[in-house]
Amino acid sequence: MSKAFDNLKNALKKIPGMGTKSAERMASFLALENRSHARDVADAIISALERVTPCPKCFGLSEDGKLCNICSDASRSEKSICVVEKSSDIDAIEKSGAWTGKYHVLGGKLSPLRKIGPDKLNLEQLSERIESGCVEEIILALSNDIEGEATCHYIQERLVGTRAVKLTRIGFGLPSGSQLGFADAGTIKNAIDSRKTF
């Protein structure tokens, strides 16, 4: 029995997605099996705390309060903004190579149940970017669920309104490489609703 070990276990257990067993296994690994790596993890956390800041423009990941490398990339069009929930969504879209414009991270989606109102999201800042006048297209890359839907409607009604901005939402349907037999009813409904002339 060690108090320091129990403290570590409890601190790890408070991280979302960590169960009791995983926290125990991880604490064991860090405190007993690989002490030099444990030091690296602690250093990485502290350095991330000191350096990682949200980009002041798009709220994606950046460092030391500076613009992120996408916002400061002059070769990427300022005219198109892709709106996402989390900064990790930017990585996923960048990996696909399908977007060459800028981004805007909301920091979540509207959810009355979880008490997330418009003031908790970076909506005001999106509104400012739209009002600045150079934005021509906004693509909403939010979740395909009720909360994502509500957030899209909010942006359409309150932020874009009658402004001359083209507003789109990413397509929904059968995922790439998947078979119809494995798709759930909602996905099949989305896929049929968004059918295109072949």
Next chain:
Amino acid sequence: MSKAFDNLKNALKKIPGMGTKSAERMASFLALENRSHARDVADAIISALERVTPCPKCFGLSEDGKLCNICSDASRSEKSICVVEKSSDIDAIEKSGAWTGKYHVLGGKLSPLRKIGPDKLNLEQLSERIESGCVEEIILALSNDIEGEATCHYIQERLVGTRAVKLTRIGFGLPSGSQLGFADAGTIKNAIDSRKTF
């Protein structure tokens, strides 16, 4: 994009059992969502590194090089030693309240495939405890698998030998609260082999 964030993600990914997605989610939580808890985690790791040490007698968890609280508990019999693989096994047995003797942590089990020989385990120290003369019973609480079996045989042949020590192995069979229909063939075989007069 942030280098400090990527470093944190990569450091977390190297922890066994952490997938890319979990590491990403955890890095996000620590670096962006709950910075005060991230500081607690880093402090807990460093304090565990500074304080947690194996007990010099049983190799269970202890602090600052001292005997663990089980080894230093005079009310627990020195005559009976329960041999386990990992220090977390001690917690599991303690929770059951079924053991009032001492423990000995091997630090794993013999595994030729994973190149874990007798020299990698705390077997020499177990032998010394047996030779000290006050041990009367050893219960082997090792895994119910081939490697656990091999480790039991090694202890029986090399460590206990012809000494006047009662050597037992924990019982195997149907887990408490479970139904026969959900048990695998190996468990049912164990349960039938270890049947008792009712």
